[in-house]
Amino acid sequence: MNRFKLNITPKMPGLVPPLVMVGVLVVLLPVFILMTLDRVKKQDEFIRERFLITGTSLIRTFEAGTRIGLGSMQWGIERLQSMLEETAGQPDVAYIMITDAMGKIVAHSDAAMVGKIYDGWPDLASLPMDPHRISSRSLNTQDGPVLELAKRFVPFNPRLRGRGWAAGHGPDPSYGYGYGNMPPGPPGPLGPESSARPAFGAFGQTDHYIFAGMSMAGVQAAQAQGFKNIVIRGLLFFVFCCSGIIALFALQAYWAAQSSLEQVMAFSDNVVQNMPSGLITLDTNFNVTSANRAAEKILGEIPEKAYPQMAAMAAKITGSGGVASGEVALNPKEQGELRLDMTVSAIPADEDQIQGFVLLFRDLTQIRDLKKQVETNRRLAAIGKLAAGVAHEIRNPLSSIKGFATYFSRQYENEPEDVEIAKIMVQEVERMNRSITQLLEFAKPMAVEIKQTRIEPLIRHSLKLVSHDLEKKKIRVETDIRTRRETIHTDPERICQVLLNLYMNALNAMDSGGILEIGVADVQDDIEIRVADNGCGIPAKDLEKVFDPYFTTRAKGTGLGLSIVHRIVENLKGDIRVESRPSKGTVFYIILPVNGAVMAASDNKSIK
Structure with a gap:
């Protein structure tokens, strides 16, 4: 049969308290927002940087192409205008134009804009003088947002400016070309006096600027989609983090609940196993499913099927539930009749359903035995009181008988036979008087007087009182006092009385030449006094009865000596036990508290 074990289905608490979830949101939401904004900012910066690179490459490429074209003197303003229109046809290019220092448009990707004043950049002088530096800004136009790039327009190598023919290696500088080694080309379609030369000459005489507008309209949809993707990824990251943290809290809560449940189950199982009442559980078919130690102790071997009496009591509550109780008589194997006070309750499953029964019971047999013992003790106490009263009444006539026997022994001292009879009468009266004295001593309340007593002198004094009897039977005495306490x-009077009774029992149990051993030793915080003999011993069947009143194995014994010893030791809050083997001897062990057994030890009060 398995030991009793609780069968509990753990009921999990809520995953995470609401406050914890709110805390998670409060912590992670700012992180999510900051991360999203940072990604959006980085995306905008990346797009702007890409358009800056594209616009810069476009301007520098245009400058390089212009430098090559002007160097060969193959094309003029018309060719420059055509080149701007072709360049503006590239993807993401909104416009490209060249202005002079006053903002007048010299060339534009939209031919209609040539000759007009460009006021989009009111202070052209603020642009860097360094032709390698490019400025940028964002604009909102009718066609959408534009990233505009601007720089000084230098379609020649600045290091060659002022050299060439101006130094005697080319045409007269009055042409105003100012391009160093750039020779005049052949006449164009408009002839040598076409407008190309004044225009190109103007590039050398005044500052010009090139502007490239990169259309951002095409990337708005890409930006929106990128922003959407960033937000979606951020939301997924946010949900993932929240889920992870909540799962961590839930797992921690589960572990805590599981640990608490295991502790509760262990505690409950320990309580059930060590409870003094028997407890067994049954299923709906009245099969025994578990039992605690007390149940095994009361019933012995636990059956697989409940006893019919148990099943009958459980069947009373099968339909309606509730509790049933009553007294049950059982007849387990190898035991007599057992009477149990039993209570049966149902183990509910679902509504109106029962999954088993719990039987709680206690053994009434032991209680009845205790009641019988109490009743016997009550009767013995009544008999003892009666015996004490009768003994007191008998002592008076015994005194008279002893007096008359003494008188007759003196009156007929010349008659030896009569004198002998008179002496026998006196001896018997004294023996009866001793028995009555012991009876009165046992029956009346015992008073003890606690005081500080020296151990070794007490032992020596008790042995001195029986020294005559010891010498008469040639009993050798051995003492072994090993206590560290003095x-x-x-x-002391009661202890002396106890020792005298034990000495006399030992003398009666030993033949001539025996050995009486008295030992004193420390046992933890107590003192142990040992009285041993090598006499005839006590049969095993009588060991449990030696302290019972009126029990004796001697023909002339009263059976009260050891009972009085036991009572004295109990009143001193000590303990006495006996060990004996037939033909080997007997040992009595007396355990006494060192610091006094009663509260009166400090002020020498008597206790009755």
């Missing part, structure tokens, strides 16, 4: 708080 004194003990106890009643």
Whole structure:
């Protein structure tokens, strides 16, 4: 049969408290927002940087192409205008134009704009003088947002400016070309006096600027989609983090609940196993499913099927549930009749369903035995009181008989036979008087007087009182006092009385030449006094009865000596036990508290 074990289905608490979820949101939401904004900012910066690179490459490429074209003197303003229109046809290019220092448009990707004033950049002088530096800004136009790039327009190598023919290697500088080694080309379609030369000459005489507008309209949809993707990824990251943290809290809560449940189950199982009442559980078919230690102790071997009496009591509550109780008589194997006080309750499953029964019971047999013992003790106490009263009444006539026997022994001292009879009468009266004295001593309340007593002198004094009897039977005495204490708080008169009774029992159990051993030793915080003999011993069947009143194995014994010893030791809050083997001897062990057994030890009050 398995030991009793609770069968509990753990009921999990809520995953995470609401406050924890709110805390997670409060912590992660700012992180999510900051990360999203940072990604959006980086995306905008990347797009702007890409358009800056594209616009810069476009301007520098245009400058390089212009430099090559002007160097060969193959084309003029018309060719420059055509080149701007072709360049503006590239993807993401909104416009490209060249202006002079006053903002007048010299060339434009839109031919209609040539000759007009460009006021989009009111202070052209603020642009860097360094032709390698490019400025940029964002604009909102009718066609959408534009990233505009601007720089000084230098379609020649600045290091060659002022050299060439101006130094005697080319045409007269009055042409105003100012391009160094750039020779005049052949006449164009408009002839040598076409407008190309004044225009190109103007590039050399005044500052010009090139502007490239990169259309951002095409990337707005890409930006929106990128922003959407960033937000979606951020949301997924946010949800993932929240889920992870919540799962961590839920797992922690589960572990805590599981640990608490295991502790509760272990505690409950320990309580059930060590409870003094028997407990067994049954299923709906009245099969025993578990039992605690008390149930095994009361019933012995636990059956697989419940006893019919148990099943009958459980069947009473099968339909309606509730609790049933009553007294049950059982007849387990190898035991007599057992009477149990039993309570049966149902183990509910679902609504109106029962999954088993719990039987809680206690053994009434032991209680009845205790009641019988209490009743016997009550009767013995009544008999003892009666015996004490009768003994008191008998002592008076015994005194008279002893007096008359003494008188007759003196009156007929010349008659030896009569004198002998008179002496026998006196001896018997004294023996009866001793028995009555012991009876009165056992029946009346016992008073003890606690005081500080020296151990070794107490032992020596008790042996001195029986020295005559010891010498008469040639009994050798061996003492072994090994205690580290010199004194003990106890009643010396009562201890002496106890030792005398034990000495006399030992003398009666030993033949001539026996050995009486008395030992004193420390046992933790107590003192142990040992009285041993090598006499005839006590049969095993009588060991449990030696302290019972009126029990004796001697023909002339009263059976009260050891009972009085036991009572004295109990009143001193000590303990006495006996060990004996037939033909080997007997040992009595007396355990006494060192610091006094009663509260009166400090002020020498008597306790009754």
